[in-house]
Amino acid sequence: MLMLIDTREPPDDGEGSRPEPWLLVALAWFFPWPAIIIWLSVASRFLDGWFGVAAIYLAIGLAAWRGLRTFPANGLSDNRQ
Numbered sequence: 488m489l490m491l492i493d494t495r496e497p498p499d500d501g502e503g504s505r506p507e508p509w510l511l512v513a514l515a516w517f518f519p520w521p522a523i524i525i526w527l528s529v530a531s532r533f534l535d536g537w538f539g540v541a542a543i544y545l546a547i548g549l550a551a552w553r554g555l556r557t558f559p560a561n562g563l564s565d566n567r568q
Contacts, residue, residue: 524550 507515514523527546531539 520549520553524553 518526524546527542527549531543531546533539534542
C-alpha cells in the first residue's frame with residue numbers, strides 16, 4: 488500500500504513557542520528533565536509517609552507536564568508529525 492506523504496515545509500505563522508520561565512531554564516542546565524523525574528521516583532521509594540507520596544506525585548506531574556509540552560498548541564490537526 489502506498490501512502491501520500493506531504494513533504495512540504497509548513498508555513499511559518501510567526502507565533503513560535505512560548506519561552507519557559509528562567510527557573511526552569513536554570514534547572515535544565517543542572518539536571519535534564521528525565522533525570523529529575525527518575526530521581527523523584529527513586530526518592531519516593533526511600534522516603535517515608537507523605538514525603539514519599541509527594542515525591543511520586545511530583546514525578547508523575549512533571550512527566551505529564553513535560554509530555555504535554557511536546558504537543559503543538561493547536562493539536563495534531565495540521566497534518567504534521
